[in-house]
Amino acid sequence: MKTGLLILFIIISMALSGCAPDKPKNIIFMISDGCGYNHVDAASLYQHGQTGVQIYEQFPVVYAMSTHSLTGKPYNPDSAWTSFNYVKRKPTDSAAAGTALATGVKTKNRLIGMDSSFAILENISERLEKYGKSTGVITSVPFYHATPAAFVAHNRDRNNYREIALEMLTQSPLDVIMGCGYPDYDDDGKITKMDMTAEFTMDSALWKQLLDGYLGNDADGDGIEDKWILIDDRKEFVDLSANKTPKRLLGVAKIYSTLQSERNGDSLAAPFAVPLIESVPTLEEMTQVALNILDEDPDGFFLMIEGGAVDWVSHANNSSRLIEEQIDFNKSVEAVVDWVEKNSSWNETLLIVTADHETGYLTGPGSNDSVLAGKGSIEDIWKPLVNNGKGQLPGMEWHSHKHTNSLVPMYAKGPGSAKFSQYIIGNDPVRGKYIDNTSIAHLIFSYYH
Numbered sequence: 001m002k003t004g005l006l007i008l009f010i011i012i013s014m015a016l017s018g019c020a021p022d023k024p025k026n027i028i029f030m031i032s033d034g035c036g037y038n039h040v041d042a043a044s045l046y047q048h049g050q051t052g053v054q055i056y057e058q059f060p061v062v063y064a065m066s067t068h069s070l071t072g073k074p075y076n077p078d079s080a081w082t083s084f085n086y087v088k089r090k091p092t093d094s095a096a097a098g099t100a101l102a103t104g105v106k107t108k109n110r111l112i113g114m115d116s117s118f119a120i121l122e123n124i125s126e127r128l129e130k131y132g133k134s135t136g137v138i139t140s141v142p143f144y145h146a147t148p149a150a151f152v153a154h155n156r157d158r159n160n161y162r163e164i165a166l167e168m169l170t171q172s173p174l175d176v177i178m179g180c181g182y183p184d185y186d187d188d189g190k191i192t193k194m195d196m197t198a199e200f201t202m203d204s205a206l207w208k209q210l211l212d213g214y215l216g217n218d219a220d221g222d223g224i225e226d227k228w229i230l231i232d233d234r235k236e237f238v239d240l241s242a243n244k245t246p247k248r249l250l251g252v253a254k255i256y257s258t259l260q261s262e263r264n265g266d267s268l269a270a271p272f273a274v275p276l277i278e279s280v281p282t283l284e285e286m287t288q289v290a291l292n293i294l295d296e297d298p299d300g301f302f303l304m305i306e307g308g309a310v311d312w313v314s315h316a317n318n319s320s321r322l323i324e325e326q327i328d329f330n331k332s333v334e335a336v337v338d339w340v341e342k343n344s345s346w347n348e349t350l351l352i353v354t355a356d357h358e359t360g361y362l363t364g365p366g367s368n369d370s371v372l373a374g375k376g377s378i379e380d381i382w383k384p385l386v387n388n389g390k391g392q393l394p395g396m397e398w399h400s401h402k403h404t405n406s407l408v409p410m411y412a413k414g415p416g417s418a419k420f421s422q423y424i425i426g427n428d429p430v431r432g433k434y435i436d437n438t439s440i441a442h443l444i445f446s447y448y449h
């Protein structure tokens with residue numbers, strides 16, 4: 001058969017059989033919040049004494065990704081590498097970035113799952129639920145924060161935590177939600193008397209209903225209410241990573257705002273010098289629980305995993321804790337890869353590892369704009385991190401306490417990942433070909449439309 005005819009024959013056969021050969025059955029979407037290229041390198045230098053060796057850096061599909069929200073301007077590579085402060089202008093927040101990643105639509109900062117005229121946008125979880133898949137979101141920060149919220153909820157303001165938590169727990173079809181935000185515990189995992197009227201705390205009535213086992217809604221459309229099973233002890237998390245699992249699980253670690261990054265102790269100490277809190281699970285442990293529950297579904301699943309505190313420590317420009325947080329995220333990616341290779345395969349599971357934006361404008365020491373205006377090369381101005389050897393803090397320099405418009409990395413492996421090449425929108429002189437943050441949802445929706 002001639003090539004043209006053969007292709008036509010394949011297309012017709014695929015249409016008749018109703019299946020695309022590269023349609024992913026399971027989709028796992030991992031987001032290190034605030035992680036730019038140098039965040040990855042900082043953790044790699046500490047973990048391995050070299051860069052380029054993370055498991056996701058070996059994935060077959062690697063592109064850069066632009067992150068601007070509707071409030072900002074599209075990334076311009078020429079401006080980004082000729083003006084030191086260009087990437088600081090009008091960056092996205094995690095609400096708009098999360099919404100773009102979860103729905104494929106750009107919106108204004110602060111909005112969750114809504115476009116700029118407040119119309120509700122369908123997210124990946126909702127779409128894939130229609131195809132009978134199980135869905136979950138997990139994070140190292142409160143479960144009702146912007147990134148997980150964008151994959152579940154719809155709200156005019158990311159700071160409406162109570163409304164968002166209520167929607168996630170009583171109106172969503174989600175099967176697994178895990179994170180922090182336990183009202184009775186402080187950031188060291190100690191019992192505290194929390195002010196339940198505080199803005200950042202879940203509604204006390206909602207929390208009581210949850211503790212009493214009354215909270216839920218009909219998640220699977222069979223007319224029967226599906227109650228949340230709440231787990232909070234680390235032992236319960238670890239047990240559920242292997243044993244029989246409940247149908248619907250809410251895991252809230254016994255800590256207030258993040259798993260580890262806000263714990264007391266010398267914030268300038270070397271990574272892991274301040275002992276980790278033993279009573280809370282790691283993101284890696286939560287990941288194993290989520291996979292153990294969701295993989296029961298023969299129709300497949302969608303899971304979003306967020307290293308949320310990478311952003312928090314980057315706002316604080318805390319190099320040691322950035323390394324701790326990114327290592328926990330890296331281990332979670334390794335746990336997912338391990339799960340795919342033991343329990344699934346790269347023929348049925350698509351794994352995407354990326355960030356929602358860069359935070360902190362992290363570079364190597366001595367980077368500055370004094371040699372700009374044609375006097376210096378890009379390498380003279382933006383210096384790489386300094387390798388001080390494995391187990392040692394690399395040389396790092398922060399230039400902002402906020403988010404930036406810098407391109408972030410996007411790594412993908414599994415069915416459908418080759419299709420990312422169709423979404424390339426530009427070529428950056430340093431980071432190479434890049435896509436936009438709306439493209440991930442567009443790619444997923446191209447298989448599930």
Ligand SMILES: [Zn+2]
Binds near residue numbers: 034094311312359403
């Ligand atoms: Zn942030």
